[in-house]
Amino acid sequence: MMSSPFTSKLGTNYCPPDDEIAEIENLLAEPEVRLKCLDDEIASLQRSIDELEDERIRLRAYVEAHRALISPIRRLPLDIIEEIFIACLPTHRNCVMSAMEAPVILGRICSWWRAISLSTPRLWSRLHIVEPACPRNNPAIFEPMLVQRFEATRTWLSRSGNCPLSISLKCNYDQAGLTSTTPTHLIQALLPFAPRWEHITFSTFYSVLESMSHLVEADVPMLKSIGIMQATPGLAVPWESLGFLRAPAIHSFSIAGSSFRPLELPLSWERLTDLSILEGWGSANRSLTSEMSLHLLASCPQLRICRLIVHTGPEISTTHREPVLELSFLHTLDLQCVGPLSTTFCQIFPRLLFPQLRHLKLRGNIKSVYVPETVYPGSVFRAAPRVQTIDINLQSFSKASLAHFLRGLPPTLRELNIGDTQSPGGFHGFEKLLDDEILELLIPSPACPAPGFPNLQVLEIKHGCVFSDAAVLRFIKLRMLKRVTIAFERDMQLDILAELEPLVQNGLHLELTYHPPEVCRFSPWQGLTDVSTLFQSH
Template identity: 30%
Template sequence: MTASAANTYGLGHWQGPSFTSIPPTMLPPDSISPFADKLGTNYVPSEAEIKDIRGLLIDPTEELGRIQAQIDEMEVFVCQLKAKHSSLKTAIDAHEALISPVRRAPDDVLREIFLACLPIEHNTLMDPSEAPILLGRICRHWRAVAHTTPMLWSSIYIPLPDLPDHDPSTRLEVVSWSLWNVVEQWFERSGTCPLTVSLSDSTEYAYEFDLDNHLVTLLLSVCNRLRHLSLSAETKVLLPLLCLGPEELPILKSLRIRSDDSVPFTDHQGVTNALQIPSLMDISLRVTADPRSLPLKWSQLTGLTLECQPVWRANGDKEGLDGIGALQVLRWCPNLLRCELQITNWDDIGLASNTSLITLPHLHTLVFRGPCQFPRWIPYLAVPKLRCLQVGSVQVTARFRDTPVEEAGMRVELETGRFTSDSLLELLRAFPAISHLHLYSDFFSAGKALLALDHLALPHNLCPILTHAVLALGPGPSDAAILQFIGARMAAPTPLQLFEAHFRREMETDIMPGLQTFISDGLQVSLNYREVSRWKFDARAGLTEPE
């Protein structure tokens, strides 16, 4: 490369090594080499031929050495250029950092930026790679701003992992040294801010332990600032907190308790004190108890989640939440916005002794889980603002779950086995605002899903504004039924936008060509078939692979 050529490519003055042109190879091409037909074979040359080959290779070997020398020289030069490039870039980056706009940002602007870095899906983690701890590791000024911004430290997740060594003294020493000081400093930096705290202790305490060394003690020191509290541990560990009253927990707004103890929750003395805090509006409980026996201030609750396991008494009675009890709980909570109930006793929810109307004017989310049956229950409820309803354990797909629902629409997820055929149709008629519908059926309830599918099409036309339908079905319906349903819904004034079907059978025929017209009109289609195993079992050969 000449100097002028170098300038042409923007390299400035060429100060590297000069390279001579490489002469053509002295080794004859394979086609004219005397040994061309022997190359790549197992031929053994004679002594005379060996001498000829060595003479033939003298000039090419010297040329190869010259080329290698030039390559080495070029690599040295490239390394020098890379070193110079790195040095210049470091100097440029350092100077550009001096004029970075963030250096001139006022502290109040920095604080807003820092607050925007906090997670919104969960409480803040004690993780050096995440805010707020990470923000204090950038520079001295940022650390000062972060440590003097109490809102950055107003939430925290405190995990106490189970340790392989269950010796109490060893565990308490680990907790004391690894977490105690960190949490204590965290609370100090939070100033006087209301706190959102979640504590999870996965240890099974089969021994007597000293609560003075447990992190629950630190929560006691800031209990007057606890606004949102989530606790997961054995009940006896949580007793110091749960026994507090309104004087110690004056601003507690939401409380979440997760305890897998087999001992009934209410058997612990004083454990229900925190449940009666006047400011408490949101309760979530997963404990062993009959929820109707808990002294909650039901009428003031706006959020309620009950996943209580039933209590078995010595006489064999099972105390839990049945269908009648679920309606009674709803009757006690007229101000609910969100409610999730785990029903543990199989009962007929339509045989409630109190047939008065349950009016929930603000309720937007209602979830029933567990082995419950709903032959007739719609007549008991007046829920004008309900926008999300789930009955049974329905596993929704990510696409369905993440699709937003319009203000006038409603999301409904139903396990059809929880209904009779009549009550399923009754529900679909009762909520004409259903825009997102997910129906799950097993082998025994597949007929109910087919019935619902038929009534969702003309002339019945239930759910007139249905735009998203997901069917997780047993052995049916047939591909013809699917085509008929989609055709009817696409012809409706409000056409489908998304259709998913999850079958428990092999694909019968390829129906995608029949859907192309609808797909061209904007319909998203996903059809998923289960592969049926072709393995065979023989009494002598056992399980054999398909051929």
Template identity: 40%
Template sequence: MVSPFTQHLGTNYCPLDDEVLEIRSLLAEPTRQLLVLDEEISQLQKSIEKLTEKRKTLSGYIEEHRALISPIRRIPQDVLSEIFFACLPTHRNCVMTTSEAPLLLGRVCSSWRTLSLSTPRLWASLHITQPGGSGASNESITQRFEAMKMWLRRSGQCPLSISVYTSYMHRSREAPMSTQARPLPVDLFLKELSFHAKRWQHVSFSTTSAAFKALAHLSAADVPILESITARLPPPCPPHEVTEWTQFGMFSGPRISKFLTSASCFSPSIPLRWHLLTRLEIVGSIWESCVDSEGALEVLIRCPQLQRFKLTAKGTADPVPLRHPPVELPHLRSLELDVGPHSHLLSHLRTPGLRRFVLRGPVESLPSFLSLCPHLEKLDVGSYLTKSSLLESLRVLSPALRSLVLRGHAPPPDDAPMVPFDDEALAALGRRSCCPLLEEFTLIATHTISDQALRQFVETRMTMTDDVGASSLKQVRVLFHRPMDLDIKTGLKPFLDAGLNIETVYTFKSQALFSPWSGVADAPRRSMVPVYHAAPSHWYD
């Protein structure tokens, strides 16, 4: 539409009085046309609404009849039960929540609910959290307790996998007096579970020492099919009130082969059938651990069938080597150690079949230990080593090694010692004679490796495929505690196109920036603390 005021449209122009009259006259006809269009649109919208309602009715009719012939309705009950079972979590026990199977399955329809309730093995796995803390009341604890009993009834006679977590702050000081009058016992859940002990297959208890005593009456005969048991109890408080493990006869179960416990409460007096163990974990804070190298060797010598061992051992002030004879573990395949200063544990272990080794802490005998592990495939080291010890360790690495993880530390302000993995060590790892089958390399927290050296390392390893029996790298991950010097992927495109995955993360101290608020009383506060970022979570999988 042509307008004599086109040049003024969209501007701040203020028309004169005679121009205002002209504009009003100009808008009379467009305003009438607009009203006509609005009326036509209204009529069309009413027609669309009628058609939409007809479509909704017809669509509902079709969908309701299609639902009758849905394939899911024709699946046999036994097959549907298998599908239900596949919905359960595999990495932990089932949680009492309607957002997960099996409770979620019963909320779909009445037939699914009937089937789920009549399939006992869906209810043979359970994680129990005993309510505690400021939100706990007798009513909430009773509700959870009754739900647990109902869950166990649904499991029929199936072997049970149970995990229990009890809050250490069982009763709140802020709770109303009505909930404090007759508090429920802390061992309420464990007492009920003990009635089903003959069906225990895998059990885990993270609870208080007082609650755990509810299981003291169980004997080996009461747990005939128990295969694994976890007992994580808090440190003794006061320290002299240690757990009397000898009174727990259930640890002598005839089929127990896996035992996991806290390093703060472990005792070699636990009445396990040690010679049957294939997996043993004694873990926790190194500062609270009550296990030293000597005690660990005394335990290991009783476990000739051990296949997996994980230990947190305290250090000693005495650097004198142990006098304990070497311990032979011919079946050990996985070893994880977190040790304190002056630990001589490695020098007393013989693990010829070891496949996976994880080490944390200062160890001086690493090269000699690695030289006795000819079949090692995965190595994860995060400890303080001398330069010579590190180079010697790289030299004696198993030719079967496929995965190597080296963990350094963010450089502290005082430049404390750290794993001295630098360009020279990286070049040593790049030699053709070193780890010819290496496929995965991860270096976490380093500022001593140059980008150029890393690129050269990748190029060298990727060209080793020309050697008979050698493998090329498939994955490289490096976390730098410094800015980037150059993009190492430049020049590596042929290898990246061939499937090589390279992940590099560069982090460094936060810098204090100029602020226009400087000197102003209400200036926003800025962090001046050096900040380092951790490696992405998937690097630790």
């Protein structure tokens, strides 16, 4: 570092007089000459570096081009490449018409990959189709958009060879939100492929389904599963006209959003192994009562998976009670109750036996502030003696009924999930049910050294709990579970993680999250005419 008589003045606001300015100019003469020499030397070296960089780029391109000739991927057999391509497809849904994912993106790597992808039928055997929405500000372009989607659909499926097809169709609304803009156009692209339909899902209107009324079971010999999300409010659907529902291979049926009596559907109920009857947008279906559910289940002796939305109806008569129905193969039951969960639960379970049931999901949906104090009979799980996973929400429980329900859980229980899709206080917002008193029911005590479900390994609570951190610490240490997930809607009160670290090191999967309620925020600029500009600059 060069010395200077002005060192103490550097970096300050000091203003030198004229005689010192001349002194500074003389002081800088030699350093500025040296600085110029250094700049010239650096420029010369930079030119040499640039020349070396250019040579490196050319040499690297030469090497990589030749390395590519001997890359392992070029020597893979065609069938292995095809399997790799197929493994790139989404596994939980159908493929979409997008260059962002397989199979379309695979054809954009190189001409060789494009040729392979286009000649591999299984890549094109699954498709999700979205009907384009009519732009309100430019309706003239809608017809070309629709034609393009029609041609793309037909081209896609024509590449599928003789493969069974999985297809899902999502139709859009017009401005009134009630009808599809062009109900049958895209269906016309699908109908020629009906003999190869294996899994189909239509989120659409009856006018679209009606265009398939000429299909009979012989036209869809491969059809195994059907999903229908149908919304035409107030329209009674003549389901008997849909002959393709009688296809002999159908084993899975899902429907939502319609007003109908399920047993009027022309299905081979005795063959079904997977059944979902739900409600969707625009739905006014209130026909599936507890009694109707029992008749429906009696028609489906082969069920493995069942999802139902049941509306609480009148109490089932006990005078002429039918024999207990056994569903020998059912392993998963998802029961959503519109009305008191306990009422529907107690109406259905005493009439049924589920010897193989492993997974039970119960959801209540009471549209009032009143939660009945109905308790659950301790023997209610005798219908399902092997349940391992139970998933409930809090929307139709009072604290008393929740406590009674937990006391009656079966000894085979391994996983308990409790959630609430509403506010921390539950649907009603009045009572926070999951407090320390409820948590105590899951802990061994002198009065009950072994709780009624000694095999519990997993506890997951998604919403609505007001446990104290100390109570959670005690519970985890006494129960010794394998996984505990609890979401608090408050700040941490006591840091218990350090004390639980030995258990975590020993294999406990622990997830405690704290999300305090959001603080209401406001802007001091709100209400000003230039508020958007101010927000952007601040």
